[in-house]
Structure formats: structure tokens, C-alpha cells
Amino acid sequence: MKDLLTIADLGKDGIDEIMVTADAMAEVSARPIPKVPALRGKTVASMFFEDSTRTRTSFETAAKRLSADVLNFSASSSSVNKGESLRDTVETIEAMGVDAIIVRHRSSGAPRQVAQWAKASVLNAGDGWHAHPTQALLDAYTIRDEGRDFDGLNVAIVGDISHSRVARSNIEAFSTLGANVTLVAPPTLLPPHVEALEASVSHSLDAVLPETDVLYLLRMQHERMDQALVPSLHEYHRSFGLTPDRAKQLPASALIMHPGPMNRGIEISPEVIDDSRVRVLNQVANGVTVRMAVLYLVVGSNSGGGAL
């Protein structure tokens, strides 16, 4: 595998290979010194043209646990502000001798474009509304890590589906693994041609909750909205927010997940964040493990990969 751009590029076998490799990485992460020489001598560049807390630090931690060198590029303090193009920027970074480039960009398709220019492996860390494959992989790993079987698992993805690259990648990953995915949102937050997605649709969170095994909440993505798509955030919370009353309707064995960053009081009430079913920090921890697996398979496999 040279690049990781979308879940569709991976297919079920590709997802399974990453899950199994992530088990080995979880074992490494649990050691007193969670570091192995597998990618020693390799350089991983992270190029983030959009804000990030989790994804960037997670990839960086993953690369360091595999002993790769990490080169950090931040668009906001770079010559992009002087008008340098994406292609020139990528070629400049690649000329320093990098083995993988991690790209986050506000434009859908930017990582695929970079992959066509670069000889190095390209990993998509989120592009526009399009895809966020490592988020979907860490979410799938988190569910699998709880011992849940994807076959027939009822997953409800709630909120701003239309602007969410996380939703698109998670729909692909969960449905490929055999889950039943339901999108729960007001019509204004669903994308056009929603029927083309491998998911059913509901406009009522209350109707869906009792049958839900995994409740996956999304952030309201204000920065991507050019018009008011809900009457008010308070109104949204009343109809689609996970309130303490709604949490009672969810089965005791259900998992509550969120990719972060969370808007407390909008998609989830502050009181529910401490519910024992919430797996948000497990998602973060598993993000490192899964990104170690991806880096190992993509960068290590080009050169045989070092020992774990």
C-alpha cells in the first residue's frame, strides 16, 4: 500500500489488516517504554493546512513510537502565506527526503492530488467534507476493542452529516464491516443524494435510541456552514442533543462516541460526558495505536519494516 486516501481504497481486507496490525501496536503501546525501532531512519512530514489538535498530535506520537523522525509543517506560519502553491510546497518538503506525508486540507481531493505528485506515501488526515480514513479506522478499532461484532451492529451517526468527512468515512468503514448505519439529522444537515450512501436515514433521535448499539455524535461544523441550517443551536440541542433523558433511552450496553472536538451543550449535555458508556478518550488512545499500524504498513512495507 503506497497511500491511504479513503476507506474505499482499502476494502474489507485492508481494514482487517490494519486492525490486526493495530493489536500488535497496542501491545507495544502498553510496554513500559512504548517505542520500537520499526521506522528508524524514516522521516514522516505532517502538512496541516487546517486546524487540528487530535489528528496531528496523534500521528506525531504514532511516528515517534515507531522511531521515525517527524517534520512538522504548519501552513499558518509558512510561505503559503506568501502565495506558494500546494505543489511547490509539497515538492519543497519532499526534496528534504521524506518517506511519508500526512496531509490535512480544506479542499476535498487535495491529498489525492498530492499523492499524484509525490513519490513519498501520502496519508489523508482529513480533506474538506470528503474523507478522514484514519478517524474511521480508529473508531472501528474502538468498537472491535470492546468485543463487539460488526455483523448486524446498529450504529447511529447523529448530527451535521452534510459537512462531515468523518461521517462519510465512517459510513464506508462500518457498512463494509457489516454494521447497519442510520444517519440521524434534520433534513438541512443531510447531504444531497443521501440515498446513495450505505445508510438509512431518520429525523428522530428519540425513535432510534432504544435500538442503538453505538451512538456516534458529530460536531456542528459552524466553520463550514455558509447559512443557518438549524433555527438555533439551542433548538438543535433540544431535538438532536444527547441529554440525560435521552441517555436513559439508550441501552445499558451501548457505546457513546464522538470524534472531537466536542461542543458541550450542543451535541452532548455536559452531564452526559461522564456517562460510563462514553468512549471518547479510548478513541483518542486508539488513534495513536491505529496510526502506528497505518504508518508501519505504509512506510515500513516499502522497505521490509523493522522489528516490533
Ligand code: NCD
Ligand atoms: C474531526 C475533523 O477535523 O474532521 N475531528 C477530528 O479529526 N478528530 C471532526 C470535526 O472537526 O468536527
